[in-house]
Amino acid sequence: MTTPATHEDPLLLYGESFASRLLLGTSRYPSPATLEAAVRRAQPAMLTASLRRQGAAQPEAGNAFWKLLQDLAVPVLPNTAGCHTAQEVITTAQMAREVFNTPWIKLELIGDDYSLQPDTLNLVDCARQLINDGFKVLPYCTEDLVLCQRLVDVGCQAVMPWAAPIGTGRGPVNPYAMRLLRERLNVPLIVDAGLGLPSHACTVMEWGFDAVLLNTAVALAQSPVDMAGAFADAVRAGRAAFRSGAMQPQDSAQPSTPVMGTPFWHHN
Amino acid sequence: MNVLINQEPRELPDHATLADALKVWEPPAVFAAAVNLQFVPRTAYAQHRLNDGDRIEIIAPITGG
Numbered sequence: 001m002t003t004p005a006t007h008e009d010p011l012l013l014y015g016e017s018f019a020s021r022l023l024l025g026t027s028r029y030p031s032p033a034t035l036e037a038a039v040r041r042a043q044p045a046m047l048t049a050s051l052r053r054q055g056a057a058q059p060e061a062g063n064a065f066w067k068l069l070q071d072l073a074v075p076v077l078p079n080t081a082g083c084h085t086a087q088e089v090i091t092t093a094q095m096a097r098e099v100f101n102t103p104w105i106k107l108e109l110i111g112d113d114y115s116l117q118p119d120t121l122n123l124v125d126c127a128r129q130l131i132n133d134g135f136k137v138l139p140y141c142t143e144d145l146v147l148c149q150r151l152v153d154v155g156c157q158a159v160m161p162w163a164a165p166i167g168t169g170r171g172p173v174n175p176y177a178m179r180l181l182r183e184r185l186n187v188p189l190i191v192d193a194g195l196g197l198p199s200h201a202c203t204v205m206e207w208g209f210d211a212v213l214l215n216t217a218v219a220l221a222q223s224p225v226d227m228a229g230a231f232a233d234a235v236r237a238g239r240a241a242f243r244s245g246a247m248q249p250q251d252s253a254q255p256s257t258p259v260m261g262t263p264f265w266h267h268n
Numbered sequence: 269m270n271v272l273i274n275q276e277p278r279e280l281p282d283h284a285t286l287a288d289a290l291k292v293w294e295p296p297a298v299f300a301a302a303v304n305l306q307f308v309p310r311t312a313y314a315q316h317r318l319n320d321g322d323r324i325e326i327i328a329p330i331t332g333g
Contacts, residue, residue, distance in 0.1 A: 025332065028331075053325065065329055094300075
């Protein structure tokens with residue numbers, strides 16, 4: 001379902017307009033049919049995909065997924081998941097550009113295998129190389145303000161800070177830093193990784209983040225299709241709330257019903 | 269010469285190209301290739317001469333987050 005408000009408020013990335021503010025991963029679903037149904041329910045702006053070695057005598061393994069991507073006709077955002085060096089990232093990105101016929105790349109440069117934290121010390125130079133090579137880079141990064149600023153400085157027109165480590169479903173674990181990041185940077189910010197509940201997605205959208213990228217929270221739900229719809233609704237609700245301008249919290253109670261004319265009420 | 273294709277050893281004739289290696293491997297319909305961690309575009313397969321010990325990677329689309 002796409003609301004009229006969504007069309008009036010598109011997500012703009014590298015000059016391209018997207019009606020949805022939800023980006024969806026394609027891994028870990030119980031079946032390809034469930035993935036397809038979840039995508040049709042969520043109507044995401046982009047679908048993430050990856051590349052892996054194809055063994056001999058198993059040529060059909062990747063072809064079914066390829067056919068599904070063609071049928072869904074949602075823009076593909078290839079990732080560089082599993083890359084630990086800039087050279088691995090660059091080569092994987094170039095291979096992805098040829099396979100998926102797209103300049104978009106989700107830059108993942110892993111620095112720690114346990115937390116899957118990005119290699120923040122080498123991420124900026126890696127992004128710079130990709131941008132110089134013509135890619136539209138969406139870097140997966142931490143919520144570190146200076147890191148994100150440096151990514152913007154080298155030409156990233158959007159950045160994708162994590163809310164929590166990939167697949168943890170913990171929601172935003174560092175709200176102060178994320179809200180500060182939102183306050184300080186003017187480029188689109190996509191929360192990528194760590195969201196577990198629609199309320200997490202709604203919360204970061206209320207804070208003014210521009211979109212969310214999800215995978216595990218949908219794929220591992222008992223009903224991934226319904227959860228995909230719940231996340232899509234939550235993202236729309238959070239965005240609408242952000243645009244609506246929330247009231248400021250007050251220290252004291254304020255009656256919402258007028259006091260004037262209250263029956264049976266006497267001044268002593 | 270001996271090469272590795274996706275970490276599996278394969279023997280190829282001397283002066284073989286990447287196109288020759290792909291005939292041996294029979295890749296899926298949609299794939300991309302790299303040699304020694306350098307991307308090789310599909311338009312260059314027939315011209316890309318291989319050397320003994322080259323490491324060839326053939327990758328295909330899979331699901332991802």
